[in-house]
Amino acid sequence: MAEITLYAELPKGADAQQLATDIEKRLAALGAVESVEAQPQSTRMAAELIAGIAITVSIIKGTKDVAVALHEAIPKIKLVLQDLGLLKVKADVAGEQVPLEKLTRAHEQLLS
Numbered sequence: 640m641a642e643i644t645l646y647a648e649l650p651k652g653a654d655a656q657q658l659a660t661d662i663e664k665r666l667a668a669l670g671a672v673e674s675v676e677a678q679p680q681s682t683r684m685a686a687e688l689i690a691g692i693a694i695t696v697s698i699i700k701g702t703k704d705v706a707v708a709l710h711e712a713i714p715k716i717k718l719v720l721q722d723l724g725l726l727k728v729k730a731d732v733a734g735e736q737v738p739l740e741k742l743t744r745a746h747e748q749l750l751s
Contacts, residue, residue: 640673641705641751645694645716646736647725655679655690658723662694665719671712673699692725705751706744713742 649655659677666675674697681690696716698709717739720728729736732746 641698641709643696643698643709643713643716643750644731645696645720645728645739646731647692647694647720647728649679649690649692650724650726653690653724655692658725659692661723662692662720662725665723666694666696666716669712669715669719671698671708671715673697694720706747709747709751710744713739713747 649658656679659679662677663675666672675694677692677694679690680693696712698705698712717728720739728739730739730742730746730750732742733749737746
């Protein structure tokens with residue numbers, strides 16, 4: 640099993656708790672996802688308070704290598720998060736926040 644932690648900014652005016660529930664339901668419906676936990680959070684950047692959400696997704700191995708399962712799940716996760724309007728989605732890879740669209744196979748290996 641691999642676990643990936645994602646961070647995203649919420650669109651202005653979004654209901655963080657409802658969005659967290661929607662994320663959990665939609666990602667849990669993906670075949671390779673074993674469990675999802677989404678938690679609203681906020682960060683103060685300069686004079687601005689940024690509403691965000693932290694998402695932890697556990698990917699199951701199934702019959703595939705964990706890195707392969709993760710590689711196949713990431714585009715599906717990305718589509719769900721885009722559809723929900725999340726902004727600037729980043730994955731935590733060994734303590735570094737990498738934009739989801741810039742994840743490489745090397746990053747995926749580190750996550751698995």
